[in-house]
Amino acid sequence: MAKSIYQEAATPPPRRPLLVGDGEALAARPQLEPRAPRLLRVHPKRWTVLAGRVVPQAAHVHLRHSVHLIRQRQDGRYLAREAIADWTERGWTVIPEDVDGPDTSYVREAIPGTWLLRWEQEHPGSDHVSSDLEGYADWLRGLMDSGKIPRPPVYVLESMSAKMSQAIGDLRDAVRAQPSRQPELDRAEADLAAVEAELQTLRPTPTKRSAPPKKSNIIADGGE
């Protein structure tokens, strides 16, 4: 009898996974390089616009043994009193780790040996770190509003405004030749608007004209 090409449907064998081994049992870890814990410090001359808000261009205090007078104790904690005193003398304000309240911190150990700021997010299996720039800018604005860090000096904002205006002029010229740079121009204009708005709130309102200072008498009337 000829063999039928039509066979009765058999019970399908149980599905076997394509891959063998226990690789899937291993949890993917973020592939981050070690990063020392950091504190943030702000300086009256360093300001920027982040996510549309004027905020300090905070620098990092890298808590590393023998960097800028910082020493690490045997228990792993850091001695930074001399470093903070030195920075304070140079005009910096170091933002305490627990500025948001006792037992809080804006730094965290994401994986052993790698410290990130609260607004930085690691990803499993990747070396990428996302940043919540809006959250970070909001936090800095909150510290300014609560008086924990100083507001920008007017002279700094005026200088920023002048430089940004000039850069915008250059960008307008560039956009004529390279229309793809339009978003860059839009962003620069928005940043300038933020600086101007901040200036409006900080500039003293004109009051009654004060009396001119007294004559200094530095010019002699007669001869030698």
Place this chain on the structure above:
Amino acid sequence: MANEILYAGVADLRTAEALSAEYLLLLAARESLPAHPALLYAGDAQGRGSVVLKVPHVGLAGYDILSAVADGSAVTNTALSDGSTTITIGRHSKSYEASDLVRLSDQGLLSPQAFAADAVQATASTVVSLVANVTDGFSATVGTSGSDLSVANFLAAIQTLEVANVPGPYMAILHPQQMGDLRAALAAVTGGAVQWLPATAEQINLLGNGYRGRWASVDLFSTTFVPTANAGADRAGGMFGRGAVVWADSTIPGENDSSQLIIGGKVLFERDRTAKSGLTAYVTHAYLGVSEGIDAAGVSIITDA
């Protein structure tokens, strides 16, 4: 047919894996400290009575100009301006410890010579990482958060240093992302009209393997040790002249111990045998310190990461 000799049937005659004669180094920042005049080496702390070195700043050599004084009048004394930078030398170490079984089965990859070579490179990279950690702390900054490093940013940094009377030559330490952005900007904005002088082999020998070339009279170095800024959105490199970044180290006194090797006077490489456990450790120590010197002699360059 039968009795074919298949791979799966000769397990006793084969090993699961054979080591290749080649090996791959894992990727890492392996730059060495640039021997550049902009970096001030404050000296060796050995035998100085302290691990804290102070570099005086003094306002001489024309810092104050002469005052005009009327004939017959006494000149008033000029206040001498001074200041200082202090550097704390600290210990930086690491240890690799291998068992006898590992060592006896090794084909040379984990030899004492390999660990000694690692000690030298690791120390050089440590210095670079320490230096890169202070370049984001200058009070002057250029760049826009989230925007690529531009030619205008770079020129603004030079201008800032020139306005502050910082003598050249200048050195810039940038993250490779910033370096790439600058190269792209140079190609796009200047159309190649301004010459980038790429690093030659001789310059790399002299200035370290992080050297990337020279542009606008600024020597460019790049390393991934350049830290992040603005909650990770940006990188904070820097440009500076002499005096902005100060570093120091210490020679380690030898003990005429055959298990110790002092490499270049600065790197203590030693073998530590734990006989009872059959373990041999190769330990590296270096004593280093870095500080920010004159703040106005540097500019932080903060641009998109």
